[in-house]
Structure formats: C-alpha cells, structure tokens
Amino acid sequence: MNHATVLMVEDEDGIRELMRLFLVKKGYEILEAEDGFEALDVLSKENPDLILLDIEMPGMSGLELCEKSRVRTKTPILFVSYRKELAYKIQGLEVGGDDYITKPFGKEQLLFTIQKAVKLRELQSENQALKSELTEKFSFDNMIAKSGIMQDVLRITHKVAQSNASVI
Numbered sequence: 001m002n003h004a005t006v007l008m009v010e011d012e013d014g015i016r017e018l019m020r021l022f023l024v025k026k027g028y029e030i031l032e033a034e035d036g037f038e039a040l041d042v043l044s045k046e047n048p049d050l051i052l053l054d055i056e057m058p059g060m061s062g063l064e065l066c067e068k069s070r071v072r073t074k075t076p077i078l079f080v081s082y083r084k085e086l087a088y089k090i091q092g093l094e095v096g097g098d099d100y101i102t103k104p105f106g107k108e109q110l111l112f113t114i115q116k117a118v119k120l121r122e123l124q125s126e127n128q129a130l131k132s133e134l135t136e137k138f139s140f141d142n143m144i145a146k147s148g149i150m151q152d153v154l155r156i157t158h159k160v161a162q163s164n165a166s167v168i
Contacts, residue, residue, distance in 0.1 A: 004029070008020060010054045055081040076118070082102065
C-alpha cells in the first residue's frame with residue numbers, strides 16, 4: 001500500500017471523483033481543490049507528495065498555479081489536461097511542471113506516472129538530507145587543527161572557497 005498524499009486540482013467534479021476513488025483504492029491519501037485559489041489555500045496548510053493539476057480551470061489556470069506554487073514548494077507537479085498540443089506540454093514543463101499526461105488516460109498510465117513522481121520526491125528529499133549531513137560533517141568548523149600554521153591554512157582555504165577565483 002502507498003501512503004503518499006496527492007493534491008488533486010481539477011474543476012470537473014466527475015473527473016476529480018473518478019481519480020479520487022481510483023487513487024484511494026491504490027492507497028493514496030487525497031487532498032482536493034476545485035480551482036487554483038483553493039489549491040493555494042490547501043498548499044498553505046498541507047505538504048502533499050504530488051500535485052495533479054488541470055491546466056484549464058476558471059479563475060486561475062493550472063499554469064499560473066504551477067508558477068505560484070513553485071515559489072514555496074518543490075513538490076512534483078503532474079499536469080493532467082485535454083490539451084494534446086506540444087506547445088501546451090512544453091509550456092507546462094517550462095513553468096515548473098514535472099510531467100504531463102493527456103485526458104483521456106488509462107488508469108495504469110496515471111498510476112505509473114504518479115509512482116514515478118512520488119519516487120522523484122523521495123529521492124529529492126533523501127538527496128537534500130545527505131547534502132545537509134555532508135555539509136555539516138565536512139564543514140571547516142569540524143576540522144581539527146591546533147597548530148597556528150594549520151589555523152592559517154584553514155582560514156585562507158575558507159576565504160578562497162567563498163570566492164570565484166581559480167586556485168592552483
């Protein structure tokens with residue numbers, strides 16, 4: 001069973017309900033929003049693992065919502081749209097989307113794309129945690145150097161590391 005949380009932003013009740021039923025059956029927790037404004041409200045309170053986002057919605061388009069949400073989150077965004085034109089797909093990816101599937105789609109295609117996006121989120125989180133751990137472990141502050149000469153070397157190295165200068 002999956003325990004990932006998916007925010008579904010879809011203005012069509014029937015499509016939203018079908019996707020919700022399917023994903024709940026597959027073990028996903030579902031958050032729902034009918035439009036971009038409601039989605040921003042949900043995102044201010046929740047941190048989903050994935051956002052399923054329709055492009056054409058009243059009020060605020062999915063493209064606008066994607067741009068606004070990218071300011072505060074790196075959560076993978078999967079566009080789900082009737083628009084099959086390549087220009088829409090490119091535009092969706094350019095504004096920060098991670099993938100794009102067109103309606104109608106098969107259940108297995110939706111499930112595979114969601115699993116891929118959730119795995120991406122997990123890898124990004126793990127990568128960030130490892131980077132933080134390495135940065136902390138190998139910072140200049142954690143180096144042991146008691147002699148005056150080594151203290152000078154570390155001080156100079158620290159200054160050079162912060163510049164764009166080439167060092168030979």
